[in-house]
Amino acid sequence: MATILITGSNQGIGFEFARQYAADGWNVIACCRTPDKADELQALADKNSTIWIEQLDVCDHSAIDALGAKYKNTSLDVLLNNAGIIGPIPIADHIHRQHFGSMDYAVWQQVLETNTFAPIKLAETFVHAIAASEQKKIINISSNVGSISERCLPAIAYGSSKTALNKATTIVAEQLRDRGIIVALFCPGAVKTRMDAWGQAGVGIEDSVSSLRPLIETLTISDSGSFRDYTGRTIAW
DSSP states (O other): OOEEEESSTTSHHHHHHHHHHHHTTOEEEEEESOGGGOHHHHHHHHHOTTEEEEEOOTTOHHHHHHHHHHTTTSOOSEEEEOOOOOSSSSHHHHGGGGSTTSOOHHHHHHHHIIIIIHHHHHHHHHHHHHHTSSSOEEEEEOOGGGOSSSOOOOOHHHHHHHHHHHHHHHHHHHHHGGGTOEEEEEEOOSBSSTTOSSSOOOBOHHHHHHHHHHHHHTOOGGGTTOEEETTSOBOOO
């Protein structure tokens, strides 16, 4: 039975990934910061014995190390780095804190720690478990906001965190290629979640995840280092 670890699995696309993978018989290590408040996830786990909920603050590197030690003998087919933040929400009320001239550097640091540092730390921690698996995949959820050539949300902290994640991911992909590990970036689209910047998202959570899963499933080593959206379109760097 294949195993996937999903961060940020208490809501949004993280929860939907957990639901769909569990429904297909996968072992799901569902990580979130406050499991005691994750009512939907707890209810889902009550109905699925293959869902294992783990408390994890992705900015706490010692907690990541402890989780890695707990699952050191588990083959991890897919590491899905989904947890991410856009900054203080609603973003429309706080976007000025990510504008030049009024930058909130504490916000920038927090966004970087969550969106950029955490996925790489998790990959480092679980790389041996991933290498021991059959599928050998690291999936980092990014955004077209991180594309330098595609102009969109003018948020310095969030945009730069995703740009940095994209670059780091391509480097990791090259370093792990010889081990047969596939590392890829995906943008889920403008999904209707709490991170929807202006309340204008047009992609349903279930539709996004249902579209992403076959793209993840069919990845080969030649796709390592790629950046695509939920439709399969390659996103320009």
